[in-house]
Amino acid sequence: MSYLNNVHMVFSGRFQSDVSTVNNEVTHFDNETFEPRFQEYGNENGWWNPCGSGAFRLIDCRVTQVGYANGATTSDKKEDPVIGMLIGGSNEQTSAKMVDLDPQMQLVSEIWGLTMRLTDGKTPHFFEGKFLPAPFRDISFTRIENSAGDIGASAIYQSVLEDLTWVDTDSSPFLQELKALSEKVGKLSVRMMVYGYNMTHSDPEFTLGQVSGVIGPALENEPDTFISGRRFAPANGNVIAQSINFFNAKVNTYYPSVKAMKGDVGGQEDNASELPSHSLNVDFSNALPLINSQGVFANLGQLQLVVLTQDFGEETMVLSPKFFVPVGDPIAYLQHDWLKQTGGLVSIPISEGLLPTLNSGPLALLRVSPTPEGIAPLIPQEGASASLPNNTILIRETQEGVLVRSDNVVHRLNPATQSQATFYASQYGIPTSLDIEITLQPRSQGTSGGPRAPFINHPASAIQFTKSLSIPATGNAVFTFEVTDPKNPRGYIDGQLFFLSYTPVGYADYAQYQYDFIASLVFDTFEVPDSPTWADVKDFMTQYGNLYPVMSRMLVDLSDYDSVVKFRALLELAFTLPQRDPNFMPVTRDLSAGKRQTIIKWLTEKDANGNYVLARGPKNVPAPEKAATETCNSCEIDDDLPTVDSVTAQTKTTAQQSHSLKGQNLTSDSSTPVGSKTVAHARFINSKKAQKGK
């Protein structure tokens, strides 16, 4: 069922992703060649936010609408008191963190340590739960077509809230429905579509963006991080000509008594005399192009969901009505504040009569009116007029309605361990048996560093897996793989990245999101010394000191023995916390178990008198006197900073730099359509700025 059903709560507001950017460049991990200028703001230095803290925050996110099982919705506080309440992060813990997997894979960044709560400011939480770390998915770099902002990207974070606690749901009919549905599983499903991120250092909104959120029930046997349902997919696996991105839909079933609503798994009707009802729920939030970072959609004309009765492809024009069955009314996406009010969700009641059609043919999004004035023709092809014919398929469901995705995308693994990923397979939304092929991606250089970057995806011997997996009729299967010591193939940076691709067997035209894969960072083996000294930890601590000036220049310089000793207790705390704690160090979660044990051992070893040893090294030679830490200019908030040096520089900044909505690497991956779109987009923005005389 997930958030994508009638019982859901929409919230809208802002997010902050204060990511640090010195680590955007893999070569900055090399202590030997690291230069102080890499900690400074600017292209080719520390990029656009060298002093970022990594914090991820939800700011002023207000509940704008709730929906009930019967399909009704309200935005009226008098009808449901949760309207206008806030969805926020924890008010008793440090901020959550935004975490890259690796400088060479910046496109599966996860949110760690996020607690989400519903509050009216008086009751600290009506419900509260911990966000299971999950990477963004379905990123589109061409989302905001005419934005004056720096970034036109959007992406979806979908996950679940675990360890739920509820306080007082009495006053809200919605909370009662939601709680009743969630009690068995004890989780809630949450989606955050993030867009309109601001990368301009001198802007008051710097590091802030917009979030369109939805929370709904999570049911058993469902994936936590994507919708197992119906998937609209651009045929080229990227984005269609008019920037419509991948999006999802789901057919839901409701039983007459709200309390007896079991969703679509194992439901038993309480009252057999009444038939269950159905809805098709569609999430357009990350699908249609926007014209600005306020969430206003571009006018693509009148859009209608249909079921195709024959297998027509994307870009088909003048589709005769005899080949499709309309589902619901035209999409109201051009209504004022539609995204903020509805979260981009559409709910269409489905009659028993329509259900068999819906469950057996591909869905499509049709433009049923001529191209509105001022909108570029969809497909400039021979003989087509500027005004496009009616009934054009803009985007359609995957080949034969097949969907296969892994729930567990990101893996951080110590050598000689196993890991697992659960695959879900369905056809037209119904669980199905399916064979998939799994392959290790070829050697490449990942998302940063250009030609100087180390190669990833090797040695292949360090990751062992079966190349085929049969998913049974239940529609899910666990894939287990093993990793061994990659033996430091990247030199100055620990471990190695391995990307496993998967494809359904027998569906040659299956369109798949580029980063639907299994991404593993496998650490090198690191033997823990019996009595570690500073010499054993200095190298990797120096790397952190180099890469994170927010720590090294403002609090504790991890490359400096004296500074580390001074903050011994704090470091012991941070290095021994559970990985999901928001205070966990390193924030980047890229320290192997061996190195972690070594630093903890070094920090905590005591002598016979109970004093901390903190051994310097074999000879116990005092370290050379270090100059006092200089003021960190890059941490200063200065509106005089130049924002853009040149078209090239801006292009590179947007294209190469990472944050929650990262750009693709230009040099190492410039052949990908996503990357080139980013470049084109950045050029466009820059020319706009030039026009404004910025």
Add this chain to the structure above:
Amino acid sequence: MLKLRKSIIEGIRNVAQIEELHGFIQNAIELEHATIPVYLTGLFSIKHGTNIDARNIVLSVVVEEMLHMSIASNLLNAVGGKPAINQPNFVPTFPGPLPMDVGEDRNLVATLAPLTKKQIHDVFMAIEEPEHPLAIPVKLFSSPEQAALLDNDSSTNSEMLSNSTQEFSTIGQFYHEIFLKLEALNKEQNIFTGDPKKQLVNTQWFPQDELFAITNIEQAKRAIDIIVDQGEGTSISPVDAQNKPAHYYRFGEILYGKRLVVDKSAKEGWAYAGEPVELDASNILNLKQNAKATDYPEGSVARRYADQTNFTYSSLLNALHETFNGNPANIDAAMGLMYELRLQVQKMVTINLGPNEQGIDEVAAPPFQFVTVNV
């Protein structure tokens, strides 16, 4: 010596049940906390890497205030009370009086302001002044300004002494009265009925001989003595049991620009005659004084930082509330929040607000307001 209304002392004396004393110990927690934003603002005004000695002095006092707040919370828990730290009225309004109107006798106004000698003299030292400050000589003035301040200081002292009427009592007396009442009630029946698991005893952050479990009257006495001695020193010495100058005299080192050292030629045996303690005004940021979040325009970067630091500060108070209400291990979460707050403020104070009404450039400063949501 800051004083409080005698009626408070009388209130303590009139207590018949331990529950009636809870409110007074809660007041002590509030008072210990109230000084922290004041001192932190001074600390944050010091430019990174400068005024090291002054910085260390202020920092050492802040840390002890945090200790005192923890001790007072342990004390309240020890006698079955519930520290209330996550309340809007827990936080003083700046500028304004300290909790219990402490300092009303001399019209003390606690302010959030940059670290200047004037702020140290008028606010920091006023807050920390012992009942009978020792007249410690200052040797080798480096500027007439300092001499002038000392003169003012002595005049204040004499004025204060004459002002010592029946209306007001000292903080030391306040704590002493709390102790006497604890002792008296404990003679009737054991009042240390609080759950010992609620005691914060964490050697990672405070030495065990300073922060310990309070489960009986002897420990309560020792705990109260630490608060009073560290803050005020004793009537015969400016240093506490660990030989550290009490807060008042530590701040005096910045004011007079000299370390406090033993000096047998001086009447009190001590003099401000040691190593220089520099306060280089050119390396003090001109923080906006007593800022409220709403003082910053909506949509400005300063406003975002004001709102965010308020939320982080309030989260810290929430975390401390949980720490002292049954989950002492939560002090670790609170520590994380302290450092997050620090990093945010370090960035915030680089925001130049432009000239103020006096035409002097100001930088943004954290407001220390209690908020419940991040907006």
